[in-house]
Amino acid sequence: MITISLAQGAILISFITLFVRWVGGRLWNILAFILHQYRWTAQARDGLYYQQQVLLRNSESASHTLWTALKLAWRWRTETNGVLGRCLLLALPAAVNVAGFAAAGLLASKLLDTNDEVLVRSGTCGWLADGELAADRIYADDEKNKQLDSLWVAGLWTMKKSVEYTSACYEGQSTGYSSLCSTYVQPQMLSSVNTSYTCPFDQQTCSGPAVHIDSGLIDSSAHLGINSPPEQRVSLRKVATCCPFDMDKYQNGWERYQFPSDPNASEMLRNSSWKYYRLSDSSAPYDQVSAPRDVLFWSGTSGYELSSVPQFDGNQNLVATSPLKAELKAPHADHLVLLLGNLAKYTEAVTDPWFRASSQNDSRGYDSLYESAGAWYPDSVLTGLDCTEQYQFCANGRCTDLSGLYTQDPAPLNLGANQRAVYDVVWKSAWAANWFFITYFLRGDFLLAARLLHPTSISAPVAPDQWIQEIENLHNISMAVLQRRVVEYSRPPDVYIRPGVGTRRFIVPPATAEEQKLCDNIKVREPNYRSFSLASLVFILLCGLAIAAIELSLPPLVFRIRHWKGSTEKSQAWVGAHVFQLHKAVLESRGVGPWQPTEHEIPVLLHEPVMMGQGITGSDGPVNVGDDKSRVPSPVRAY
Structure with missing residues (x-):
């Protein structure tokens, strides 16, 4: 190329x-x-x-x-x-x-x-350092703080860009920014959606049919832009399943704040009431999901609060949470419980199970929440969706089993060194596209329901299948993050943090030569450039030049062969029919000559004649002042 x-x-x-x-x-x-x-x-x-x-x-x-x-x-x-x-x-x-x-x-x-499609060139390649840094603390080491800043700022930037891309480019949500969709080699990676899927958890968990989303096989080159021959490619498949479940059966009503001895707690906080949702078998307060009775303790006081409880199969220590109850889990999968704190007040009743608002009297028992006459209020303080994410990698005609990302074992795929580098880039990109990280960075900012909110917490009613739309949107955002992270490996964003410090400063370069090679082999679409096939260009030029060479060499070669065979009539006919030979015959008929004896198609006068009168087209012919004795008759050619 x-x-x-x-x-x-x-x-x-x-x-x-x-x-x-x-x-x-x-x-x-x-x-x-x-x-x-x-x-x-x-x-x-x-x-x-x-x-x-x-x-x-x-x-x-x-x-x-x-x-x-x-x-x-x-x-x-x-x-x-x-x-x-x-x-x-x-x-x-x-x-x-x-x-x-x-x-x-x-x-x-x-x-x-x-x-x-063009290949990315940036001079910087790799992933941001993601060592043992806690997002909820400030370090004494300023360099660690800068590194933590880079992780948070770059992660948030990537997620917001992916939401913007999803809104513009995925089916049913286009806003007309077609230029934005001319970024990745595959503008959309649409998945199959089954809205009547069997509950993957305990049958008593799901409040209705589950939604099952299957990305199908995502090719590392055709879909993600990793430029490599077919034998070095890897395919990824992601499957997600969600269903609504009853959060209220995991709580015991409003309870006193469970950390009254916390020296950092205010008097108001120590005297407050909370609902504690026991989604794990642990009785430790920190292992429980909580919601405050006083909405002033919410991080936002209008709209939606979205949080999540993750559990990564094979890596329980990634996020400090206790294992979910067995009834909330399915085998061989990563888990995520999506928790919606709904502070909206609707202008009509809402039947969607995640956003349900069926009463015009707020029965949740909130403090500091002003009621609005005629409004419809959510039925619960927190509502939940229980979700699984599963992955599968394929290469060399083999595929791994569907499972959580950390339990994926590439050994059965028999990957070569170059193929393993592709696998690692795709795996790391899929890791960043996990639903937990999207909800962790964006909270509820990506919810489609938020588009219906008034400047206050009042909202138009959401659709009866709003939770399904939200899950599809979350999956599409995940696909956009997957695409973006592959490109960001080759061209990491340099997001401003503070004067003299950008996120590229903390990029860790590839560890192997094969991974380094991929830095210059990531494809994107660039409307201001075009890619051309060098092999096709060379083929066209060589074929054209070969035809031109045949044109030049064919008559002389044929004539020489005929000369060896003693048959020259056709050769003489070809030469004699040339326009200059015909012109010479006309000139000879008017007395112009003599001509040099030659077998060449272009005749040449033996002496320079003086052309008089009107030349060959007039009544007066040219007068030859050469020596008549030197005139040599030319052979007459047959046509």
């Missing part, structure tokens, strides 16, 4: 189109030579035959031959027999050549111009 600007690409395409047309002319000359030699006969023929032979010998192009053959047919239509058929024998091959190479010129440009 070669990548050039749009202007340079236009020049290259124009050149190739003209070159192919020029090659078509060379091929026609070869065909005209073959037709001329095939048609030649020593027997006497009519004038149409000789004119056709002259036309074949002196054809300027296939289009010229086509047009002249038609004019010959018209002129000779009443003078001899079979005029139309004889002329069509010349016109049809010429027409095929004209049409064929006109199409070939367009096809050649299409063959060359693959698309607007």
Whole structure:
């Protein structure tokens, strides 16, 4: 592949189109030579035959031959027999050549111009350092604080950009920003959605049918842009399943704040009431999900509060939470409980199980929440969706089992070194696209329901299947993050943190030569550049030059072979029918000469004549002042 600007690409395409047309002319000359030699006969023929032979010998192009053959047919239509058929024998091959190479010129440009995919070049490559840093603390070491800043700022930037991309480019949510969708090699990675899936958890857990989303196989090159041959590619499949469940059965009503001895707690906080949702078997207060009775303790006082409880299969220590209750888990999967704190007040009743608001009297028992006459209030303080995420990698005709990301074992795939580098980049990108990280960085900012909120906490009613729309949107955001993270490996964003400090400062370069090679092999779409197939370009040029070489060498080679065989009539006919030989015959008839004896198609005078009067077209012929004794008669050529 070669990548050039749009202007340079236009020049290259124009050149190739003209070159192919020029090659078509060379091929026609070869065909005209073959037709001329095939048609030649020593027997006497009519004038149409000789004119056709002259036309074949002196054809300027296939289009010229086509047009002249038609004019010959018209002129000779009443003078001899079979005029139309004889002329069509010349016109049809010429027409095929004209049409064929006109199409070939367009096809050649299409063959060359693959698309607007280009390879990323940035000078910086790798992943942000993600060591043992706690997001909820400030370190004494300022360098650690800067590193923590970079993780948070870059992560939030990536998530927000992915939400923006999802809103603009995924089906059903396009806002018309088509240029934004010209970023990745695959603008959308749409998945199959089953809204009547069997509950994957304990049958008593799900409040209704589950939603099952399957991405299908995502190719590392065709979908994610990792430029590699087929034998080095890896495919990823992601499957997610969610269902609503009753959160209220895991709480015992409003309880006193469980950390009254906390020295950092205010008097108001120590005297407050909370609901504690015991989603794990642990009785420790920190292992319980909590919601305050006084909405002033919410991080936001209007709209939606979204949080999550994750559990990663094979890596329980990634997030400090106790294992979920067995009834909330499914085997061989990563888990995420999505918790919605709903502070909205709806203008109509809402039947969606995650957003349900079925009463105009707020029965939740909140403090500091102003009621609005005629509003519909959510039924519960917290509502939950129980979700699983599973992954599968495929390569070399083999696939791993569906499981959590940390339990994926690439050993059965028999990956080579280059293929393992591709696998690692895809795995790390899928890790960043986990639903937990999306909810952790964005909270409820990505919820589609938030678009219906008024400037206050009042909202238009959401759809009866709003939770399904939210899950589909979350999955699409995950796909957009997956695409973005692959590109960010090769071109990490340098997001501003503080003066002199950007996020690229903390990029850890690739550890292996194979991973380093991928830095220059990530494809994106760039409307201002075009990629062309170098192999196709070389092929077109070599084929064209080969045809031109055949055109130049074919007549001399054929003539030499005939000379060895002692048969030169057809060769003489080819030379004698040249326009300059015909011109020489006219000049000789008017006394112009003598001419040098030669077998060449271009004759040359032996002496320079003085042209008098009106030349060969007038009544007065030229006067030769050369020595008459030096005149050498030239052989007469048969046509």
